[in-house]
Amino acid sequence: MQFFGGSAAAEMTPSPAAPPGTATGLAGNNANMLYIFNRNGVCLLYREWHRPLHTLDAQQDQKLMFGLLFSLRSFTAKVDPTSVDKGNLGVPLLPGQGCSFYSFRTNTYKLSFMESPSGIKLILVTHPKTGDLRDALRYMYNLYVEYVVKNPLYVPGSPIKCELFNVNLDQYVKTLI
Amino acid sequence: MAAIYNLFIINKSGGLIFYKDYGSAGRMDTNDSLRLASLWHSMHAISQQLSPTIGCFGIELLQADNFDLHCFQSLTGTKFFVVCEPGAQHMEGLLKVIYELYTDFVLKNPFYEMEMPIRCELFDIHLSQAIQKDRVVLLGR
Numbered sequence: 001m002q003f004f005g006g007s008a009a010a011e012m013t014p015s016p017a018a019p020p021g022t023a024t025g026l027a028g029n030n031a032n033m034l035y036i037f038n039r040n041g042v043c044l045l046y047r048e049w050h051r052p053l054h055t056l057d058a059q060q061d062q063k064l065m066f067g068l069l070f071s072l073r074s075f076t077a078k079v080d081p082t083s084v085d086k087g088n089l090g091v092p093l094l095p096g097q098g099c100s101f102y103s104f105r106t107n108t109y110k111l112s113f114m115e116s117p118s119g120i121k122l123i124l125v126t127h128p129k130t131g132d133l134r135d136a137l138r139y140m141y142n143l144y145v146e147y148v149v150k151n152p153l154y155v156p157g158s159p160i161k162c163e164l165f166n167v168n169l170d171q172y173v174k175t176l177i
Numbered sequence: 178m179a180a181i182y183n184l185f186i187i188n189k190s191g192g193l194i195f196y197k198d199y200g201s202a203g204r205m206d207t208n209d210s211l212r213l214a215s216l217w218h219s220m221h222a223i224s225q226q227l228s229p230t231i232g233c234f235g236i237e238l239l240q241a242d243n244f245d246l247h248c249f250q251s252l253t254g255t256k257f258f259v260v261c262e263p264g265a266q267h268m269e270g271l272l273k274v275i276y277e278l279y280t281d282f283v284l285k286n287p288f289y290e291m292e293m294p295i296r297c298e299l300f301d302i303h304l305s306q307a308i309q310k311d312r313v314v315l316l317g318r
Contacts, residue, residue, distance in 0.1 A: 081182035081201030
């Protein structure tokens, strides 16, 4: 029951309401894929909407993604030019500890990242020209709380197999610009 | 107010060949900057593997809570990256200028050995001028 009682979730919009910052007319295939990891690095969910290129098999891909996030987190905490005490490079960081990144962009995709206080990591990969998706990720986290955490049949830490969550997620992702 | 905090130049195999600090809080020792450079090199490579479509050339911009990191990779694999304030503009332009200075004052220097740390006085002078100019532009706005 480690995911219950997250204060951050309670402060945000209590139940899925109108998604923030979304378009209704220009619904496109903007999102490529979504990963959800828990704090132990277990991939709870991998969803793919548009991915022509697969370089690795699914498990290796998820491992590589988690590894990249882990290293980027310690990298940003160490680089952070505004803090005096930066700690050591490579030491695992607690959620919310040190300076974190929220997105990076390459010429072919943009990756947006969010970490909840309980260590749930949401990673959304979209078209490189997409704007700031921090609110969208927070909304997706709310969907996760509503449809996964509050599902009595869901065992925390196991892969997500909640129909309602997937349906709502797909619906929301279609509206992203 | 400094717009740019740090500048790193890493060679094609991930070794740090140039590092300059422009007023970030807290000291970073040489070992740490070397480690950060090679870490960035590998993450740059991993990001290409995770691309959903073909033709990815690695991270161009990393946005964090307290800073932005802009990276430029030349055709030969040398990477230039600056750590700057969040939302700082024209960093791509500045990186191109730095690259030009690198080609002019480092690569054309007959005493410079490829892939080795940069110790060229002219490069240092012109670089600080370029950064200074950039600061003036930023303050003038």
